[in-house]
Amino acid sequence: MARDTKWCQNPKCPEKKLSNQIRGVKGKKYYQSNKANGYGCGNFCTLGCQTEWDNLFMDRAIDALGVRITEPVKVNMENAWLIEYDYTCNAGESRDRYYLTNKLYNVKHPITIQQATINPAEDYPSHKTSAQAKELAQQLGLTHQQ
């Protein structure tokens, strides 16, 4: 996927007729697509262009890739673990709380920041993934209760 310049993938991008899209010389001027920006995984210049592309091609793209979902996707009880975070500020005191939760088993178990996050030393530590949350639930013996 490495190309030098990535252009906005909306074929209607130049139809926005913005002054920054004007190119060419007197008598031979035209509008051209913008360079792609951070939208749609770096394929579009704006959210508007991404939406326009979605309207034109999304259905065909899903069918062409053979990834259309025709039945609801399900996550079963064993895989329903997640890390929840709660921040409370009471009488000037703030408190971070982390929980290992499985709403399908009705479990909400308090855990430490070390247990809840991948790298607790970071300023805004990322929570563990669902797979890691499931592992933690097994380690803590929470997977046997109903």
Ligand SMILES: [Zn+2]
């Ligand atoms: Zn565009």
